[in-house]
Amino acid sequence: MTGARSATLGLLAVALIGFWQATRLESWSFDGPGAGFFPQLVAGLCIALALVVLVAPGRPGATEAGDTDADGTGAEDADAKDTGAEDTNRADAAVAARSRRTFALYAASFVVLALGAAYAGFALTVIAVAILIVRFAEGRSWFAAIGYGLACALIGLVCFGWLLRVDLPESAIERAFYALVR
Amino acid sequence: MEALLGGFAVTLSIENLAYCFVGVLLGTVVGILPGLGPLTTIAILLPITFKMDVTSAIIMLSGIYYGVAYGGTVTSVLMRIPGEASSVVTCLDGYEMARKGRAGAALGVAGIGSFVAGTVGVIGISFLSPPLAQLVVKFGPAEYAMLMLAGLSLVTYMSGGSLARALLMAAFGLLLGTIGSDPINMTQRLTFDLLSLGDGINLVPLAIGLFGLSEVLFMARQDPDALKVLPPPSRLLGFMPSREEARRSVAPVGRGTVLGFLVGLLPGGGAVLASFLSYAIERKLSKRPEEFGHGAVEGVAGPESANNAGTAGAFVPLLCMGIPANAITALLLGAFMIHGVTPGPTILERQPEVFWGVVASMYIGNVMLLILNLPLIGLFVRILEVPRAFLAPMILAVCLIGVYSSSGNPADVVLAVVFGFVGYGLRRSGFDLGIVILAYVLGPIFERSVRQALAISDGDPMIFFHSWLSGGFAVLAVAILVAGLWPKRVGQAA
Numbered sequence: 001m002t003g004a005r006s007a008t009l010g011l012l013a014v015a016l017i018g019f020w021q022a023t024r025l026e027s028w029s030f031d032g033p034g035a036g037f038f039p040q041l042v043a044g045l046c047i048a049l050a051l052v053v054l055v056a057p058g059r060p061g062a063t064e065a066g067d068t069d070a071d072g073t074g075a076e077d078a079d080a081k082d083t084g085a086e087d088t089n090r091a092d093a094a095v096a097a098r099s100r101r102t103f104a105l106y107a108a109s110f111v112v113l114a115l116g117a118a119y120a121g122f123a124l125t126v127i128a129v130a131i132l133i134v135r136f137a138e139g140r141s142w143f144a145a146i147g148y149g150l151a152c153a154l155i156g157l158v159c160f161g162w163l164l165r166v167d168l169p170e171s172a173i174e175r176a177f178y179a180l181v182r
Numbered sequence: 183m184e185a186l187l188g189g190f191a192v193t194l195s196i197e198n199l200a201y202c203f204v205g206v207l208l209g210t211v212v213g214i215l216p217g218l219g220p221l222t223t224i225a226i227l228l229p230i231t232f233k234m235d236v237t238s239a240i241i242m243l244s245g246i247y248y249g250v251a252y253g254g255t256v257t258s259v260l261m262r263i264p265g266e267a268s269s270v271v272t273c274l275d276g277y278e279m280a281r282k283g284r285a286g287a288a289l290g291v292a293g294i295g296s297f298v299a300g301t302v303g304v305i306g307i308s309f310l311s312p313p314l315a316q317l318v319v320k321f322g323p324a325e326y327a328m329l330m331l332a333g334l335s336l337v338t339y340m341s342g343g344s345l346a347r348a349l350l351m352a353a354f355g356l357l358l359g360t361i362g363s364d365p366i367n368m369t370q371r372l373t374f375d376l377l378s379l380g381d382g383i384n385l386v387p388l389a390i391g392l393f394g395l396s397e398v399l400f401m402a403r404q405d406p407d408a409l410k411v412l413p414p415p416s417r418l419l420g421f422m423p424s425r426e427e428a429r430r431s432v433a434p435v436g437r438g439t440v441l442g443f444l445v446g447l448l449p450g451g452g453a454v455l456a457s458f459l460s461y462a463i464e465r466k467l468s469k470r471p472e473e474f475g476h477g478a479v480e481g482v483a484g485p486e487s488a489n490n491a492g493t494a495g496a497f498v499p500l501l502c503m504g505i506p507a508n509a510i511t512a513l514l515l516g517a518f519m520i521h522g523v524t525p526g527p528t529i530l531e532r533q534p535e536v537f538w539g540v541v542a543s544m545y546i547g548n549v550m551l552l553i554l555n556l557p558l559i560g561l562f563v564r565i566l567e568v569p570r571a572f573l574a575p576m577i578l579a580v581c582l583i584g585v586y587s588s589s590g591n592p593a594d595v596v597l598a599v600v601f602g603f604v605g606y607g608l609r610r611s612g613f614d615l616g617i618v619i620l621a622y623v624l625g626p627i628f629e630r631s632v633r634q635a636l637a638i639s640d641g642d643p644m645i646f647f648h649s650w651l652s653g654g655f656a657v658l659a660v661a662i663l664v665a666g667l668w669p670k671r672v673g674q675a676a
Contacts, residue, residue, distance in 0.1 A: 004347075007611040010604075011354055018357050021372045032637025035369035038629040039360040046353040049346055058344020099403070106402035106574065107603075110395060113582055114599040118592035125582065130575040137402070138571035148572060152579045166230060166587040169595075 004057040008050050015046035105137035121171025122161070123153040185530075186308055189538025193546055198238050202543045205242035206550050209249020213269070214257055214562050220250040221616065222397050224513045225389035226580050228520070229588035236521035237536050241543040243517055247510050248300060248493045248544065251453055252551045255292045255486055256559055259285055268453035268489035271461045275474065275481030282477050287423040291431050291479055292486040293555050299439040299487035300548040303494025306443050307501070307541055311530070314502040318527040323638065324645050327631035328655035330624055333505055335662040336448060337620055345666035348617055351608075355618035358383055359625025366633060378593035385516040386588035388622065391601025392608075392615050394581045399606040401570045423479065431483035434464050438487030445488070446495020448507065456492030457485035494544065501525050501537055504627070509616030512623040 022043050025036025109132045116125025130149030134140045160166040161174065162181050168174060192198060212223045224243050231239035254269030259276035272292065279288040321329070338348035361372045362382020373379040423431065441463065442456035464484040465474045474481050496507040504526035506512035518525050529537050555562075585598045605615055639645035647653040 002611075003607070004611040004613075007607050007613065008350070010607070011350065014354075015357065018360075018372055021374070022360075025369065025371060028641070032641065033633040035364040035367060035371055037633065039357070039371055042353055042356040042360060042625075046350065046357050049350040049353055052346045053344075053350055056344075056346065058347055103399070103402045106399060109398075109574075109578060110599045110602055113578055114592075114596045117582060117586055117595035122582065122586075126575070126579045129578050133575050133578075134571050138569075140571055148575065152575055156579055156583060160230070160583050160587070164230065165233065166583060167590045168583060169586050169592065 002057060005054055008053045008057070012047060012050035012054070015043050015050055019043035019047060102137045105132055109133055109137075117169045119171075120169075121174050122156060122168040123173045123177075124171060125169065126153040126156060185534055185538050186542060188535065189540075189542035190545075192237060192535050192539035193241065193542040197235075198241055198539070198543065199546070201234070201238045201242040202245050202547050203550055205245020206249035206252075206547045207554065209246040209251075210253035210551065210554060210562060211565055212246065213250040213253020213255070214565055220247050220510050221389070221513065221619070222393040223250075224510060224517075225386070225392075226394050226577075226584045228389065228513065228517055229386050229584045231517065232520065232588065236518070236523050236533075237539040239517060239521060240514065240536065240540050241547075243514055244497070244540055244544065245547050247514070248490065248547060249551055251300075251486075251489045251493050252293065252296055252555050253562070255289065255296070256555075256562060259288045259292070259482075268457050268492070269486075270454075271457045271485045272482055274461070275476070275478045278475070278477035279479065279482065284427075284477065287427050287479070288482050289559060290556065291423050291427060291483045293552060295431065295435040295438065295483045295487040296490040297548055297552040298435055299442060299491040300494055300551070301545065302439045303443050303446070303491040304541060304544040304548065306491075307494055307497050307544070310498055311502050311537070311541075314498065315527040315530050318503050321527075321651070322649075323631040323634035324652040325649065325655065327628060327635055328646055328652040328659065329503070330505060330628045330631065332655040332659040332662065333499075333507075334621060334624065334628075335659040337508070337617055339662045339666045343612060343614060345663070347613055348666075349663075351613055351615070351617040352621040355621025356625040356628070358388065358618070359622045360629070365626045365630050378591065378597075383597065383622075384588060384594060385513070385520070385623070387585050387594040387598035388601055389513060389516075389619060390581050390585050391598040392605035392618065394577065394584075395598060395602025396605030396609055396615075398574050398577055398581075399602065400609070401574055404570065427479045430479050434460070434480045434484035435487045437463065437467075438484040439491045442488030442491030443495040446492035446507065447498050453489035453492040453496075456488040456495075460484040460488035497540075497544075501529060501540070502527060506620060506623060509619045512620040516623050 018039065022036050022039035025039065026034035027036040027040055028034050109129045112128050112132060113125060116128060120128070127146070127149035130152055131142075131145045134148055135142055135145035156168065157174065157177055158181075161168045161178070193202065208223060208227075209220065212220060223246055227243065227246070231243065234242075251268055255272055255276065258269040258272040259280050262273050262277040276288045276292065279285065334352055338345060338352050359382075361379055363369070363380070364371055370380060438456075438460040441460055442453070445456040445459060446453070448455075461474075461481060461484060464478075464480045465471050468474065468478065468480055470478065496511050499505045499507050500511045500515060502525075504515065504524060506515045515525060523529070523533055523536055581598065582595065585595050586592070588594065608615060608618075635645050636643070639648075645652075646656050
């Protein structure tokens with residue numbers, strides 16, 4: 001199955017759930033279309049279009065940075081290319097494995113971001129993300145990773161948290177910092 | 183004219199000049215960095231503007247939008263890599279000129295053409311907006327609904343991919359827009375009884391997730407090896423085109439300006455389409471079509487002027503009708519709404535200082551861009567040397583600040599992360615996410631108009647054809663969709 005079809009299946013599932021929820025709402029009331037009218041219409045349209053794309057995926061669309069896979073068929077095709085490289089050359093296989101590992105670590109940094117925002121506060125989250133990317137994903141030194149993380153956290157706290165008074169995720173570190181400067 | 187002078191008075195305050203400068207500077211930098219586009223940047227910075235005055239916020243965000251068109255040229259000419267989509271076509275002849283030692287002339291022609299087009303485009307906004315706003319005041323819900331339908335159809339048609347995919351993205355965006363409170367009677371919809379979805383999906387986590395976070399995942403896949411950059415001229419005089427190049431550039435700049443502005447007015451138009459159309463026209467009209475693709479100066483002058491004029495033109499439907507022409511102006515519409523200003527025909531009466539302040543800032547922003555871009559290109563090019571190992575954590579930190587500060591709710595960060603993965607998957611599969619944002623922003627306005635029209639007519643859909651205007655828009659929407667199918671069938675038959 002191509003990447004486009006996998007993505008469309010995901011969209012189809014979302015649209016089906018949306019449609020199911022929308023059918024529980026009133027589609028027409030005494031004064032005209034009800035709360036469920038538009039979601040039912042749109043979810044129904046989404047389902048129909050997802051089925052059309054599943055049958056005939058068509059050409060990929062334009063994106064902001066032209067970042068679509070050249071063939072527009074998505075991740076699995078690219079993975080297939082990686083697999084082909086593994087078969088032909090051990091060095092290429094190592095590069096492909098490293099590339100997958102880098103990608104997985106970048107993706108893991110998102111999870112750290114979400115969990116950190118809820119539980120660890122801004123500074124710790126940013127430092128953890130920097131270590132994950134700079135040290136583990138990119139293989140730079142611990143000194144560079146921790147130093148860069150600290151710099152990002154400090155700039156964020158000073159510029160955004162203190163000077164611009166932007167709300168940042170808070171923990172004891174942020175509270176202590178604000179107590180010092182505010 | 184008096185109103186425009188009032189706009190200059192607003193813009194020429196130290197604070198607004200500073201925001202204008204920050205906007206155009208960021209726009210230039212973002213335009214230079216391949217991958218990080220204006221959508222991503224505006225999405226990331228949107229929450230930071232919440233505590234700013236509305237005029238200052240829009241001045242800065244608009245500066246990013248039109249500044250990008252300048253910056254994107256640099257990487258197109260020096261590296262054959264477009265910094266952003268509207269500079270794609272400049273790669274063809276701009277890079278070839280650079281290889282022949284005419285990088286300075288290419289950048290100079292592009293910079294001067296962009297300045298002329300941007301300035302003329304802003305003059306167009308000044309003169310076209312008031313009469314257009316007067317016309318739009320007469321629109322009822324049916325006219326508005328059909329105008330938006332025509333706009334959405336045009337955007338999907340011009341997305342470049344298959345019509346079904348583009349329409350699916352539009353429907354997905356509309357569906358996301360229905361989550362939360364019903365815009366008319368406040369009934370909770372599609373929330374799955376989750377409190378965090380009670381107010382719907384906010385624009386900020388959606389936009390930052392789809393564009394900002396997914397961009398970081400794309401960076402992870404890129405080859406981190408340094409890109410080859412051709413050297414720009416070290417002296418200001420090096421940017422001056424020769425007399426022959428200047429003579430050959432005059433007409434393309436003029437044509438690109440007019441064409442770009444007109445294309446920018448169309449929903450789905452804007453800078454990208456304008457630049458491609460201009461290139462096609464210049465090649466058609468040229469006495470030396472064989473030079474195109476091998477360093478023809480017309481292939482730089484026309485598209486670069488058109489993309490700047492297109493950017494300016496896209497502000498007309500946004501400010502006068504409250505209808506964004508593309509995803510970036512949809513985000514700007516979101517920014518207006520978050521600040522409690524509804525762009526549309528009444529903005530000229532109710533908040534003229536916002537409208538004319540933004541228009542005046544564009545005049546000043548274009549001058550700033552010209553001054554910034556020619557002498558400082560060498561400095562900007564060095565930005566490309568920042569390794570992704572350091573760029574990615576910085577983007578993630580700014581995304582975290584942006585999402586969290588918009589609501590103070592960690593659930594929004596989770597939502598942004600989810601949309602980051604969704605955005606990555608959809609972009610890799612060739613889906614155009616700009617349409618999602620556009621449909622998401624237009625969705626609630628479209629729904630309200632449709633429901634109001636149907637309530638007035640007691641459910642009779644013929645209300646959408648009761649006036650020539652709404653009927654015309656409806657027919658246009660259908661015609662666009664049918665036209666979207668037509669060439670593919672011909673192509674398939676062949």
